[in-house]
Amino acid sequence: MKPTEQQMKEMLRTMLTIRGFEQTACALYMDNWESGNFLGALHSYEGQEAVATGACACLRDDDYVFSTHRGHGHFIAKGGDVKAMFAELLGKEAGCSRGRGGSMHMFDPEKGLMGGNGIVGGGIPLALGPAFAANYRGTDQVTVSFFGEGASSQGVFHESLNLAALWDLPLIFVCENNRYAVGTPVSQGISVPNVSVRAAGYGCPGVTVDGDDPVAVYEAVSEAVAHARAGNGPSLVEAVTHRYSTHCMVMQEGREQSELDEMNEHDPIPRFEQYLQENGIISADEVQALKGEVSQLIEEAVAFGEDAPFPDPATVADGLWVS
């Protein structure tokens, strides 16, 4: 299934928002770092915008998403509040996890955002839960589990694929193959050229798509979503993409400069803009207007986050139990 023209315009907005968010977040991180304030580990989604955008455009508000350590893009694409995200990045009480979680642990169940994760692969089996619940209750909700190619070497990835396929769970495993697990290139990390072939071992469909093309991601994921909603069980969609930054901020980079220089060629945003303009879906003026709106949104959200108060240290042990 192809996205509609209106959906594609929204997809461009989402991609621009993610890019704007990440660039601003990284700048904010570095400003803080230079003045001796550490904001934990920030894993930028820059370069991978097309994956979260294409995949989440296939979802309804009542569908679920499980994210990763590199999860800002998933959060934005599924409708997360950018203001609450900036507040969270800065450790503020107004943050989407009240400052307790930070970059890797954003959570908004109202939007179906079931959390990032600090453990590679840790979120994959969690996604079985809502998928099982949807089956049990007879709703046609689906769950998307995002993870990287590195996580596909973890036992829980294999265990979860097996269980999801065994029980025909409405679950879409979206592997973002950004070709590096921290610093380990994919060729040294996994035994097959494409993660998608691993689906065959569990008897479910597996496909590899261009993860720098939001339309290709949408087409593959929408097919997997339709398959899942119809009660036919899980699918594995591997989106091959590019991580622009190092694994996380201020960490050393093992990649060659020449490889980093090539990143611009893979940039999904100008490519999608061009596609939309060439097909008469959006005009250059509309793109400019969209960029202006996104800039304003980001600017307001950062100001909100910066002005928000820190949590009271006296509350540090609160919130562990429901009551």
Add this chain to the structure above:
Amino acid sequence: MGQITYAAALNRALAEAMREDPKVVVLGEDIGALGGIFTVTQGLLEEFGPARVFETPLSEACYVGCGTGLALCGWRPVVELMFTDFLMVAMDQVCNQAAKLRYMTGGQAKLPMTLRAPIGARNSAAAQHSQSPQAWFAHTPGLRVVMPATPADALGLLASAIECDDPVLVLEHKSHYGDKGPVPEGRHRVPLGKAEVKRSGKDVTIVGCSRMTLLALEAAEQLAAEGIEAEVVDLRSLNPLDREAIVGSVSRTRRAVVVDEGVLDFGITAEIAALVHGELFDELLAPVVRVGAVHAPIPFSPPLERAAVPQVADIVAAVRRCLGKKPADI
């Protein structure tokens, strides 16, 4: 004695062990070209090649199991976990397999494996990259647990761990990697299971390990300015625990404060307080005072992170309490 960093000291221990014993191999994520995310394995791939420096996929249970199997057949693997939090992915391999194999095979199996893993709250790494779960591992029969506080101890304890025929978990504090300190030239070993008095004093004993030892030394410095002479006992090893050193120090000072970065409840400090109360009940001038982390995951937000784990001021306050000083006296 030259001054080197804690990370460089660990690196030296690894390189020396690999030069001395061809059966020493290292395994872990990004330990080759990148040299480990905390730089501890830098240069090992270049010197010893990929046959002895195994870069593993992101699969902790798998490579900890692989290390256990290597040890079982006579190799001396040193397995690096990127964070102690990730060791939890491999808990079955650590606690059900490696820790138990020797005992449950009636002493036939030998497990000369070293696990290295960074602990500690630092720079808002949040709940899944900041833990200090030493109590879990010290509680597990069959595992030895060491926690160096200084570069010299890092070198000496890791060297001893690699030579030990049992599984040893070396918990390294993330805050220490860049810290410089004096390290002896030439062969240096710190025996497993031996604490060290890092500062002498007559009024009170502060017992700690890892980063808490360094904070205890800072606290002792502050207390000295107000005429309180604190002795600082650095445990260095949790299992086996140097009970003699703890009891020996407290029998002289007759007061003890125990500090640990792990969660206070059911933790290391309770074990030591029970030991001191049991051995020295009649001699103690005050009950043992314990200082530890709050009963919560480590929060992200900087002011909350600081509030979650012990700070120098908390140790100073605990010492004053142990000496019977009310806030008004201070």
